[in-house]
Amino acid sequence: MLFARPGAGKSTQAALLARHLGVTHLSTGAVLRDEVASGSALGQLIAPVLERGDLVADELVVPVVARRLQAAAGAGGYVLDGFPRDLAQDTALAAQFPGAAQPQVAVLLDVPAEECRRRLLARAAVEGRNDDTPQTIDHRLALFDTDLLPVIERYEQRGILVRVDGEADRQVVTERILARLATP
Ligand code: ADP
Numbered sequence: 001m002l003f004a005r006p007g008a009g010k011s012t013q014a015a016l017l018a019r020h021l022g023v024t025h026l027s028t029g030a031v032l033r034d035e036v037a038s039g040s041a042l043g044q045l046i047a048p049v050l051e052r053g054d055l056v057a058d059e060l061v062v063p064v065v066a067r068r069l070q071a072a073a074g075a076g077g078y079v080l081d082g083f084p085r086d087l088a089q090d091t092a093l094a095a096q097f098p099g100a101a102q103p104q105v106a107v108l109l110d111v112p113a114e115e116c117r118r119r120l121l122a123r124a125a126v127e128g129r130n131d132d133t134p135q136t137i138d139h140r141l142a143l144f145d146t147d148l149l150p151v152i153e154r155y156e157q158r159g160i161l162v163r164v165d166g167e168a169d170r171q172v173v174t175e176r177i178l179a180r181l182a183t184p
Contacts, residue, residue, distance in 0.1 A: 001080040003152050004109035006140045007116030007123070008166050009173060013109060014081035016174045021079070024072035028065055028082035032056055035064075053136035055085055055143070062092045073101035086147035090154060106155035107177055111166040113141050 002017070004010035011027050018025035032050060035043040046056050055061075065083050072078035080103060084090035094102070111119075117137055124132035131140070155161040162180045166173050 001083070001103045001106050002109060003106060003148060003155075004166065005111060005113060005116045005144045006137070007118075007120040008109050008111035009119075009170060010109055011081055012170055013166075013173060013177060014079045016170070017177060018079040020174070020178065021077065023077035023079060024068075024075060026065070026068055026072055026078050026080050026083075028061060028085075030082075031064060031068070032061070051130050051136070053131050053140040053143070055147070058088055058092060062089065062096070065093075066096050069097065070101060073097070084151055085143075087150050087154070090151050104160065105181065106152070106161045107180070108152055108161060108163045109166040109173070109177075110163055113144075115167060116141060 002010050002014050004013075011029065014027060015025050032046055036047045036050060037043070042060065046060060049056050061083070069078060069080065084093050120132050120137045121134065123129070131137075152161065162177075164173065164176050164180055168176070
């Protein structure tokens with residue numbers, strides 16, 4: 001699993017890693033945005049939540065992730081991107097997946113908040129994601145500190161957290177991650 005502030009390059013690295021390792025890339029943000037784009041009832045329900053940069057309710061996210069993660073684990077493995085987002089989701093993950101489907105390593109892609117903010121504002125000008133407004137960016141960055149840092153500490157205590165400096169070209173960052181995965 002991959003942890004990072006929004007804007008750190010988490011999804012980019014997750015996609016590259018999944019391709020390199022030959023496993024499924026499971027991005028909860030992408031799954032949720034696809035749901036919105038499809039216009040489904042669930043999509044209509046979660047669209048305003050995504051736009052605010054808030055977390056989608058666990059009872060909606062967990063079953064979707066659980067289904068896909070189970071399938072991916074059965075098909076050789078996964079890179080999990082965007083889940084868990086807080087301690088409750090982490091607990092749900094542990095409860096639903098005994099043994100083999102449990103994550104083997106947690107990578108923290110470390111990029112300071114100011115650099116993330118700068119990258120997200122630059123991306124907003126290009127991609128126009130409607131949660132990349134200055135106010136929503138600050139809110140999402142704050143949620144990383146309040147909700148995700150405790151999860152990261154949990155993985156650190158478990159001894160499976162790997163910290164990688166994410167302030168470099170994307171190719172360099174991928175190489176750094178792969179090097180750290182090769183030498184625990
Ligand atoms: P970022 O990391 O830049 O915020 P993501 O694509 O990971 O981008 O997530 C985009 C949005 O999708 C989040 O702000 C949140 O609204 C929703 N989301 C993603 N993952 C989860 C999750 N595990 N639980 C609840 N909401 C989520």
